[in-house]
Amino acid sequence: MAACVLLIAALGACRSTPSSPTVASLSATGKVRGPAKVRVRLAEVDGARELRVLGDAGDPVTFERAGEFVRRGDGRLARDFRLAPADSDGALTLAATPYPGELWIAARPSGGLRVENRVDLEQYVAGVVAGELALWSAEPAELEAQAVAARTYAVASLLGRGPGGFLWDDVRDQVYAGRHVPDASDGGRAAARRLERALGATRGLALFVGDDLLDARYHAACGGSTARTEDVFGAATGPGSPAVDCAPCARSERDRWEWTAPAADLARAAGALDLGERLESLVPERVDAAGRWLSVRLHGPSRRRTVELTELRGLLDPERLASAGDLRTWPPPGRPITGGLHFSGRGRGHGVGLCQEGARGYARMGWDYERILSHYYPGATLETLGR
Ligand SMILES: [Zn+2]
Structure with a gap:
């Protein structure tokens, strides 16, 4: 105490x-x-x-x-x-x-x-919605879907962590912005009212599969289809979600990205993985039906090793190596890497569960939050948490 x-x-x-x-x-x-x-x-x-x-x-x-x-x-x-x-x-x-x-x-x-x-x-969930989404331009259904996903993730995580469990306020768990304080403009006040309404409309609601809370992951943009929970996170905290198509992302070219990992960064990652002093080549090992790289086999002078793509993103730069969707490299897979390694891909984040970019697109097409949630989390039901 x-x-x-x-x-x-x-x-x-x-x-x-x-x-x-x-x-x-x-x-x-x-x-x-x-x-x-x-x-x-x-x-x-x-x-x-x-x-x-x-x-x-x-x-x-x-x-x-x-x-x-x-x-x-x-x-x-x-x-x-x-x-x-x-x-x-x-x-x-x-x-x-x-x-x-x-x-x-x-x-x-x-x-x-x-x-x-x-x-x-509920105040925590409001702070997560304000931290995760741009309130100024967000659609009501987008905010409501995010509120339910954030609440479910928080409660499921705390249940799994037991007494003493806590949540980080950054991407290790969910980005939490504290109390949202609107600016004095009309737009700022309208955004604050939308946030308040979204929380009111979904108060206490969470996603369940049977009696269990769903492992309700979400991410910024999937690039055209989402990833299966088990494929990316392995031992999930509870029942997860399958891969689904995401029409708004499939139509958009906005989330294409490219980045060249410098030789020094590759050497640092190779060292951290005990591969030796540099990364000699890389080959995708597990790939899902949509072409998302799940794991890669890395070759160094000392040894070869397979790592999950999420681990490689964490070791290099998860912001710049932004996703595993539609991933390509130059030199191509299996060819010797002599300097940096160029990556290009689509989407941002791990790709599992609700896609924020897609939820916004569907909300603009007139979908309500329940339809958005049932699209990204098929088979899950919406229920009020016990008190
Ligand atoms: Zn998407």
């Missing part, structure tokens, strides 16, 4: 009520219950030596690492500090981002500080 330390007035009072459950659980009937609060680890400040938190009013309060403890600006030491806004609807601002709910600041075992935002599930 975290130490409860009185906060200074600027940040409101420390609440002495017991913590809300942060673990997704099963009811007596086996129905999945969502957690009342979600623990979100803030990546941008993870490991920072010092932090400044701004409350609803007043001066910022600083926190710094002091041995095994955290020292607050007024000199007080504690293992952790739990901060709540003075007004329960208020927000605490850290690194220019306002967060609903509480911030818990603790010493990180590997050095520096760590911060968790403990936030209501």
